[in-house]
Amino acid sequence: MFEAIKSVPAAAPLPRRSVRTFLIWLVLACLLPGVIGATVLVVYQYQEGRAQQEKDMVRTLRALVQRVDSHLLHVQAVAQTLSTSETLKRNDLARFHERAREVVNVAGLGTHVILRDVAGRQLVNTTVEFGAPLPEGGAEDQVRDIFTTGKPTVSDVYVGPVLKRPVVTVSVPVRVGGEIAYALSVGIASETFTTILTAQRLPEDWVAVIFDGLGTIVVRTAEKERFVGSKVVDQLFQAMQKSPDGAVELTTLEGIEVVSFYCRSRVTNWGIAVGIPRQAIQRPFVQTLALLTVGVAALFGIGLALARVMAARIAHSVQALTAPAIALGSGAPTAVPQVHIKEAAEVAAAIERAGELLKERARTLHAQQEELRKFKFFSDHSTDVHLLVDEAGGLRYANKRACERLGYDEAQLLELNIADIAIHANAYFAEIFARGKQGAIAPFEDAQRRRDGSTFPVEITATVLEFDDGWLMLATCRDITERKLAEQRVCEAALLDSLTGLPNRALVANYCAHLLAAARRGHGQGALLFIDLDRFKPVNDRYGHEIGDRVLQEVSKRLVACTRQEDLVGRLGGDEFVIVLPYLDADTRRAEVVARHVIDEITRPFRIDALEVGISPSIGISYFPEHTTELDALIHAADLAMYQAKQSGRANYHVYTRELDERSGLATGDQTRLKRGPLDERPVVDAQGGKAIAFEALARLREQRARATRPPEHPSGD
Ligand SMILES: Nc1nc2c(ncn2[C@@H]2O[C@H](COP(=O)(O)OP(=O)(O)OP(=O)(O)O)[C@@H](O)[C@H]2O)c(=O)[nH]1
Numbered sequence: 001m002f003e004a005i006k007s008v009p010a011a012a013p014l015p016r017r018s019v020r021t022f023l024i025w026l027v028l029a030c031l032l033p034g035v036i037g038a039t040v041l042v043v044y045q046y047q048e049g050r051a052q053q054e055k056d057m058v059r060t061l062r063a064l065v066q067r068v069d070s071h072l073l074h075v076q077a078v079a080q081t082l083s084t085s086e087t088l089k090r091n092d093l094a095r096f097h098e099r100a101r102e103v104v105n106v107a108g109l110g111t112h113v114i115l116r117d118v119a120g121r122q123l124v125n126t127t128v129e130f131g132a133p134l135p136e137g138g139a140e141d142q143v144r145d146i147f148t149t150g151k152p153t154v155s156d157v158y159v160g161p162v163l164k165r166p167v168v169t170v171s172v173p174v175r176v177g178g179e180i181a182y183a184l185s186v187g188i189a190s191e192t193f194t195t196i197l198t199a200q201r202l203p204e205d206w207v208a209v210i211f212d213g214l215g216t217i218v219v220r221t222a223e224k225e226r227f228v229g230s231k232v233v234d235q236l237f238q239a240m241q242k243s244p245d246g247a248v249e250l251t252t253l254e255g256i257e258v259v260s261f262y263c264r265s266r267v268t269n270w271g272i273a274v275g276i277p278r279q280a281i282q283r284p285f286v287q288t289l290a291l292l293t294v295g296v297a298a299l300f301g302i303g304l305a306l307a308r309v310m311a312a313r314i315a316h317s318v319q320a321l322t323a324p325a326i327a328l329g330s331g332a333p334t335a336v337p338q339v340h341i342k343e344a345a346e347v348a349a350a351i352e353r354a355g356e357l358l359k360e361r362a363r364t365l366h367a368q369q370e371e372l373r374k375f376k377f378f379s380d381h382s383t384d385v386h387l388l389v390d391e392a393g394g395l396r397y398a399n400k401r402a403c404e405r406l407g408y409d410e411a412q413l414l415e416l417n418i419a420d421i422a423i424h425a426n427a428y429f430a431e432i433f434a435r436g437k438q439g440a441i442a443p444f445e446d447a448q449r450r451r452d453g454s455t456f457p458v459e460i461t462a463t464v465l466e467f468d469d470g471w472l473m474l475a476t477c478r479d480i481t482e483r484k485l486a487e488q489r490v491c492e493a494a495l496l497d498s499l500t501g502l503p504n505r506a507l508v509a510n511y512c513a514h515l516l517a518a519a520r521r522g523h524g525q526g527a528l529l530f531i532d533l534d535r536f537k538p539v540n541d542r543y544g545h546e547i548g549d550r551v552l553q554e555v556s557k558r559l560v561a562c563t564r565q566e567d568l569v570g571r572l573g574g575d576e577f578v579i580v581l582p583y584l585d586a587d588t589r590r591a592e593v594v595a596r597h598v599i600d601e602i603t604r605p606f607r608i609d610a611l612e613v614g615i616s617p618s619i620g621i622s623y624f625p626e627h628t629t630e631l632d633a634l635i636h637a638a639d640l641a642m643y644q645a646k647q648s649g650r651a652n653y654h655v656y657t658r659e660l661d662e663r664s665g666l667a668t669g670d671q672t673r674l675k676r677g678p679l680d681e682r683p684v685v686d687a688q689g690g691k692a693i694a695f696e697a698l699a700r701l702r703e704q705r706a707r708a709t710r711p712p713e714h715p716s717g718d
Pocket residue numbers: 499532533534535536537538540544545546547548549552573574575
């Protein structure tokens with residue numbers, strides 16, 4: 001109920017997304033790994049396919065190269081067979097011409113046979129009739145190699161002057177008598193190798209080519225008329241120099257971008273290459289990717305549609321709780337709708353429960369407010385000050401009486417600390433607060449300061465209680481000014497004579513106790529004057545008790561006038577007074593001077609209204625520590641001396657001597673001893689009025705040479 005409402009700094013708003021957005025993210029999150037995985041798989045398969053394709057192609061090309069090699073070797077074998085012909089040994093060139101034609105035609109391996117001498121001159125050419133003029137020149141290098149090395153050679157492709165089409169020749173030496181006599185060449189039409197390629201039934205858009213060791217194209221599946229006899233693409237030729245088989249990406253002579261697989265013969269150094277258009281290779285990959293993309297798009301579409309439907313359901317379920325939640329805040333009961341989502345249903349149940357709790361809390365709050373209202377009512381109508389104080393001493397509540405008593409309005413009071421109003425709070429508050437947490441605190445007293453600076457005493461009853469916002473001390477402060485005054489009056493009554501206002505016997509005894517204690521230690525000496533009025537009884541009898549009282553009051557004033565500041569004038573009771581003179585170290589005669597002065601003053605007539613009353617005192621003097629350092633004995637001694645003064649005719653003083661002890665005794669009679677014996681009197685004070693309404697006294701018979709004894713705490717005598 002005393003909570004301070006603290007303002008909480010607003011937190012930065014969180015970025016908010018709709019349920020649909022979250023679900024779309026979810027769909028993406030689910031699809032993305034699949035898409036990435038599928039893409040990686042497709043790429044991997046593509047690369048694997050490429051590698052496998054390369055292997056297959058190289059294997060196929062090796063087989064083709066072997067077939068080309070075997071064809072060339074077969075032609076070479078035929079040429080070598082012809083070279084051993086008897087007709088050549090006999091130099092029967094006509095018969096050799098005939099025989100060579102038969103072999104070439106029968107075997108179907110070549111197109112023609114040419115026989116050359118060491119000068120490269122053609123001696124036989126089966127493409128023309130024997131004896132007809134023969135073409136001149138050509139194949140000089142080949143002939144030279146034959147005659148130099150004696151080894152078979154394969155020529156580059158060339159267009160023969162007779163056949164007028166691209167051919168290749170396989171040449172072998174012809175030995176006659178151990179010497180190389182001729183070079184025999186068997187021509188092979190390039191079409192012969194075409195069948196090797198076409199047998200593979202390669203796709204039409206592929207480009208296959210067979211080329212010789214110098215890179216000259218022997219056969220080509222596409223545009224052969226245009227490119228047979230030309231050099232292959234440089235990239236292919238260079239790749240073949242590095243590796244006998246493999247693949248290289250290049251642009252064909254007609255400008256098609258292909259991946260070219262190649263293989264080179266280690267026997268003839270011829271090569272075969274098959275160029276597959278890059279598009280053809282990438283097509284399956286692109287198709288798969290396209291299929292994948294379509295699939296992903298379809299899945300994403302389905303996912304989006306599902307997300308939309310689910311988001312709508314969730315949003316509907318959540319938004320259905322908005323109105324009940326707002327109603328919850330306003331306190332108006334609202335039915336919580338049925339929802340499809342389990343979690344939303346739980347929130348709905350929580351809202352319902354919160355509603356019940358709020359109702360319960362409202363009831364409790366109402367009850368607390370009612371209690372608070374009653375508390376404030378009673379507190380404000382209390383005669384006591386009620387304060388609620390926190391542990392730091394801050395005032396948290398003050399009732400109306402507090403405002404009235406302390407002179408502040410409520411707002412001002414609540415700005416103060418307990419130390420601002422409780423004078424000694426700094427000394428005790430923390431300790432009392434801590435003690436209050438452990439248990440009850442006994443009522444204690446302090447004084448409180450008003451706004452105007454004035455103070456008044458209070459009795460504080462405090463209880464420390466634990467509230468929601470910490471420990472608080474409920475302090476009930478009762479104004480005890482009246483009680484304190486009464487106590488003061490009682491105290492004064494106990495120490496001052498009510499008629500004259502002079503110190504009474506108790507205060508005299510208290511004062512003397514200090515002086516006598518100092519005297520016992522050898523510090524200071526003094527005197528006690530015991531003053532008894534002479535024949536005072538007749539004054540009472542003649543003028544009445546009231547006049548007697550006023551005479552006693554006037555006597556008191558004159559006694560005070562006869563003394564100094566440090567002297568003490570007291571009334572022992574009745575018409576008996578004492579004057580205590582301390583510090584007589586340097587002037588012991590002063591007691592008698594004072595005694596004489598007192599006699600002179602008291603003897604002067606007293607004017608009471610129209611009356612003139614004459615009276616005199618008798619004074620006994622005793623010295624301390626000279627005579628005694630015991631109070632009773634000191635008074636007793638002065639009393640004896642005073643008695644002696646009376647005996648001597650009154651209006652006189654007498655100093656105590658030891659002989660007085662011996663002269664006093666029971667012989668004087670009990671009546672006299674009782675009369676003269678010191679009375680231990682105590683006033684009986686009205687606690688309400690603070691005035692003495694009676695005296696109780698202890699009377700003792702004074703024994704011969706005996707010391708007076710102290711009265712008991714509660715005398716029973718009158
Ligand atoms: N007016 C008045 N009289 C008192 C008071 N207390 C005691 N007395 C009276 O004072 C008188 C004291 O008389 P005493 O001392 O016994 O006798 P005295 O008449 O003084 O005679 P001596 O002392 O022998 O000279 C008594 O009559 C008491 O009643 C008092 O407070 N007021």
